[in-house]
Amino acid sequence: MRDDLQNLGLGGKTTYPVEYDPTVLESFENRHQHRDYFVKFNCPEFTSLCPITNQPDFATIYLQYIPDKRMVESKSLKLYLFSFRNSGEFHEDCVNRILDDLVALLEPRYLEVWGKFTPRGGISIDPYANYGQPDTAWQDFAAQRLLMHDLYPEKIDNR
Amino acid sequence: MRDDLQNLGLGGKTTYPVEYDPTVLESFENRHQHRDYFVKFNCPEFTSLCPITNQPDFATIYLQYIPDKRMVESKSLKLYLFSFRNSGEFHEDCVNRILDDLVALLEPRYLEVWGKFTPRGGISIDPYANYGQPDTAWQDFAAQRLLMHDLYPEKIDNR
Amino acid sequence: MRDDLQNLGLGGKTTYPVEYDPTVLESFENRHQHRDYFVKFNCPEFTSLCPITNQPDFATIYLQYIPDKRMVESKSLKLYLFSFRNSGEFHEDCVNRILDDLVALLEPRYLEVWGKFTPRGGISIDPYANYGQPDTAWQDFAAQRLLMHDLYPEKIDNR
Amino acid sequence: MRDDLQNLGLGGKTTYPVEYDPTVLESFENRHQHRDYFVKFNCPEFTSLCPITNQPDFATIYLQYIPDKRMVESKSLKLYLFSFRNSGEFHEDCVNRILDDLVALLEPRYLEVWGKFTPRGGISIDPYANYGQPDTAWQDFAAQRLLMHDLYPEKIDNR
Amino acid sequence: MRDDLQNLGLGGKTTYPVEYDPTVLESFENRHQHRDYFVKFNCPEFTSLCPITNQPDFATIYLQYIPDKRMVESKSLKLYLFSFRNSGEFHEDCVNRILDDLVALLEPRYLEVWGKFTPRGGISIDPYANYGQPDTAWQDFAAQRLLMHDLYPEKIDNR
Amino acid sequence: MRDDLQNLGLGGKTTYPVEYDPTVLESFENRHQHRDYFVKFNCPEFTSLCPITNQPDFATIYLQYIPDKRMVESKSLKLYLFSFRNSGEFHEDCVNRILDDLVALLEPRYLEVWGKFTPRGGISIDPYANYGQPDTAWQDFAAQRLLMHDLYPEKIDNR
Amino acid sequence: MRDDLQNLGLGGKTTYPVEYDPTVLESFENRHQHRDYFVKFNCPEFTSLCPITNQPDFATIYLQYIPDKRMVESKSLKLYLFSFRNSGEFHEDCVNRILDDLVALLEPRYLEVWGKFTPRGGISIDPYANYGQPDTAWQDFAAQRLLMHDLYPEKIDNR
Amino acid sequence: MRDDLQNLGLGGKTTYPVEYDPTVLESFENRHQHRDYFVKFNCPEFTSLCPITNQPDFATIYLQYIPDKRMVESKSLKLYLFSFRNSGEFHEDCVNRILDDLVALLEPRYLEVWGKFTPRGGISIDPYANYGQPDTAWQDFAAQRLLMHDLYPEKIDNR
Amino acid sequence: MRDDLQNLGLGGKTTYPVEYDPTVLESFENRHQHRDYFVKFNCPEFTSLCPITNQPDFATIYLQYIPDKRMVESKSLKLYLFSFRNSGEFHEDCVNRILDDLVALLEPRYLEVWGKFTPRGGISIDPYANYGQPDTAWQDFAAQRLLMHDLYPEKIDNR
Amino acid sequence: MRDDLQNLGLGGKTTYPVEYDPTVLESFENRHQHRDYFVKFNCPEFTSLCPITNQPDFATIYLQYIPDKRMVESKSLKLYLFSFRNSGEFHEDCVNRILDDLVALLEPRYLEVWGKFTPRGGISIDPYANYGQPDTAWQDFAAQRLLMHDLYPEKIDNR
Numbered sequence A, B, C, D, E, F, G, H, I, J: 001m002r003d004d005l006q007n008l009g010l011g012g013k014t015t016y017p018v019e020y021d022p023t024v025l026e027s028f029e030n031r032h033q034h035r036d037y038f039v040k041f042n043c044p045e046f047t048s049l050c051p052i053t054n055q056p057d058f059a060t061i062y063l064q065y066i067p068d069k070r071m072v073e074s075k076s077l078k079l080y081l082f083s084f085r086n087s088g089e090f091h092e093d094c095v096n097r098i099l100d101d102l103v104a105l106l107e108p109r110y111l112e113v114w115g116k117f118t119p120r121g122g123i124s125i126d127p128y129a130n131y132g133q134p135d136t137a138w139q140d141f142a143a144q145r146l147l148m149h150d151l152y153p154e155k156i157d158n159r
Ligand SMILES: [Ca+2]
Pocket: A155, A156, A157, A158, A159, H159
């Protein structure tokens, strides 16, 4: 089980990447491919650097997907997100890049990424992107979730 | 009433299983089969072991179903969930297994299981799976609920 | 107005029933029958007895309906719910019975009952049932609300 | 702008009505008639009298509408709601009456009124009514919002 | 990247406009035009003046959009919102104006603006307006979001 | 028990006073005079009129006391607070008057009154006054509670 | 261990008392008498009857104590509190009686009881009483806790 | 009553000051000088300008005092706080200045000011200052409140 | 640094104890012995077994101490708390035992343990014990904290 | 004013330090030295590296002080905290170091630092340290605040 992981296991010693590195991501086989089900990752410890000011940015990343054949290994996901720590990237680019990298890794049925950043200059920015397998019903699934997205913005007062 | 229970009643003395054991589950007849209605179980006291590190995992399991002919007896459900206590199982496998075991027991019209685990390495994982009776309108019911699932991820800050 | 009430008025002295008694329920005429509108009753002071252990059970009952010709008088509803106080009834039977009794009284366009009970043995149970007038569009109304029911289970930690 | 108001402006001295008086309501022209948009009024300071016991009742009124040609002036709305202060009216009649009076004043595309009252005898009552312009798509708009109404009753414990 | 910005960058010194000025808004190219995705701005530090009383008004502005070719630069958005500080404008006009100005700047696929103001005279006002590209499916997208708008008004008690 | 009440009992029909009237207050004998203990009344349904604008004011009154020989009857307290409904009184005068009236009625060991009003013009006012029996240790008790009063003002955002 | 319990153990079958009965209380020896430490019982499922109206009352009872030689057995405490279910007692008498009964049973170093009841007629009542062993420093301990009691009344809005 | 106010009453038309102006503050006689009692003002609508960047700053000001002979008129306080709107002042200087101005106006027994500002660069700043009448016991009162100040910093996550 | 740890480091592979085992606890030297400061451990993942029913119990353990010469290593604390997983122990015995074991290990200046358990039979139990170095001022420190303990019991409704 | 700052002003361009660097801290003169008052910094965007695993750690730092002659400039504080980003430091060492560095910079009357970290292995750690000027009353001030520290640990469930 999960013996198709190459570089790391849950119990081993870890080397943290020093710059953005999507190659740390690893996947394993979905044991429940007959079923459509969601897996959500809550990642409140995301940080990157502003590409203009070098100022650190902070976000909580909410990542949900319906796996197809492959699933993302959680420790590798942690290392991958860690690899943004010293990289400069705008908020909406972070979210789109995470989506692109995971789609490339997993070819999932459905995947969405929501980043909720802390404010700069009194305004905070929350990008949200999603994906459904092209030329399948999952594309419409993604479109419908976009339609229903965030009708109730959470209360924000910057405190 | 409920006299079709074999091993246990709400008032009796209980033996707790020492390993994963779906046979402790018991069912009784649904007295309201003419009606489609939901029963939800809130189970904040779920714990299992990580199959790799042996580290204890903790979750709240939310379990909802629309019964058909049989209903799950709540004390037997407690014992069943308790039987994961010393078992090693990944998060998404726990959720899928609970769904499979209850479907086998109850053949319900609809059933869903949502596990919300505490974080490891700064990330928490919340699998969600559901089921609708095959070859009935309940299959589409399940698909539609999957579509609307968790558009508003709860705020997580690991504290 | 409301002079069609038989036994009680809002201001009078009250005799509390000592056992389950649906006959205390009273209704009055809906003055806004041209309109489909909701009335909700929040009832956090519901208590009954476990039929096996005699242990007291506690719940909040949320009751919503769209009246047709008759409306339930609120003080009689209080007495009716009070009449479960010394009765033994399982959680899902309480909810179905309340629904049945109010449907018999009111023949409403739509009605739903959600009971949220306190936990026993670490697990709490929340049954939900609804009703739409047979052979009308309200039946589909009820089916659609069932489909959308409780996609966001409230956070429960038993404290 | 808003110079079509007859009796009051935002800055003037005010006479408070001593009994229910819908004639204090004033309207002005909607400057954005080409667009369908919502305006919500949050009114947590509503009070009336119980017509049977004379006991004061308290509610928060949530009022939302999509204007057509006319909009309600907010200070006049305040006076109008104030005029219930010494009037006797049942909860569901208050909500229906507010809806009727505003429809008569504004002939809006869509309007809804939700009253959330404090409990009497352990039970609180929350009527909700809505309206869509007859013989337009807004009627179906109202019907669909009724269908989706209050699937998640707020937690109530009377404290 | 973002080198098409004319007057300002994230790191530079800023001149704050002294009156309403939509020309401070700047845009840059959307790098992910192949994808429909949301960007939300949470703006809890909005203030304007009441055009009648000159009294300061305060609001949190929630602004969401699906970009087409252009995206709004966040620092210029901050300056733009700041430019209302000494301007007199009614609540619903603020919200419609912000929507109009951003549509003119961005020609987005979809955009919505929700203003939540603090109360005056015990009542608070929350206008909400949205927009979908004319003669595209985004128009229906906007109409459907309007239909689902704010079915669960947040609890308001003016404290 | 409590048979020393003159005008009203918990179960009787009630006449609501039409203006400020401290004579509706009734007391009964404290059955636990050997013990110093607190009784708190939470009164979220208080309303009066602004003596200048006639505008209605709303408050939650928190009232705590340590009885000596007499205790205040709760239904008479309700009527007493109701009697402010059509009276004009400033916030700090309401609170001081309630304290004075209850001290006169009860001669308690200790008593405190905290009024938390809704905002007018963006500012809300919360007066707090307390009392200890003169020439006893309760005077110092009152002084010490004043010293520790409200070191953690509740978060207020007028919504 | 705890073998000095007479009538019940945690695992046995239980007979619920039908009227107020302090004799169901049982105690066992404090195994940590060399230490002053607190034990708190949170009891949100308390109900009694109003002695005048027979109307059910509901409360959460918070009970804290520092044991001396004896400790109260938790299941017997549950039965004892259950025995108020059909008894008529005023709020402040319930709290004082619970305190008296537990002091008689345990002769504790310190004990306090706080009852928080649901509102009747818009007002809720929260009595609080405490006790310190006479002629010891615990008496002053009790007096000092009374002085610091409830400086921050929880927010109550009856919903 | 309050007829010693010079420039304004609660019901009149108001001119808002265009720059920092402590002369708009007005006071009236304390009618309860025999008693030490608190009055708190919650002011969530405070805004000023950063003296270096000209960027708007936002704060909630909590202001509490024990009056001696004079009390501050609430509408004049609103105008006074409004007068910071276009003034440049650091956070800690705002708080100290408000304290100084009110002490000069009122010569109160005790006064404290707590400003809670929104973050800049990821950090928010909350100055707190207090005052007790010199050469009286109120000086020690102030010192003791400083000692107990903010032992439980509210949770801040900048959202 | 921390090289005085015998069995484990933060990065190594871990063997989880199968029964209660205080010998897994390890300590290291306090590098800041010149200063009195607190370290708190929040441990929401504690579970043990009821010694009578074998039913699993769950708690959050809050553990605070002021170190003297030694500090507890956090991973060893995790293993130690894990070792209660299959042990039978009453709530108050767990808390006292944890306190005893840590005092034996660390000889701290001050230490306190608060366990907050989930309910059984509708009642939850929260023991709290503390310790100050004998024959030092820390003993009085402990006594004073006991005096101020839990004056504001958190709201509990078993949900 | 504040013209004694050497390297930076609030409006300038910033170079972020790449490793732990207390020399970025700057101070300016306290303009209110005649008064004892608090300034609090809420810093939810703190991150460092675990010295053993290199894993990123996250914390909210609450920093309060009563200035003497010098005050810390807020932007320099931001840079200083940023300089921990790539440094390896244990939780309790971070907190003690921040305290030491600020004491060295400011020689304040009083200063305290509270770090609240996210969990690792299910346990989170919150160190708290404070300081009072030696040989002054501020030393006792610090001791008393330590005594009252964190009697109400915030609820932690790792979510
Ligand atoms: Ca917030």
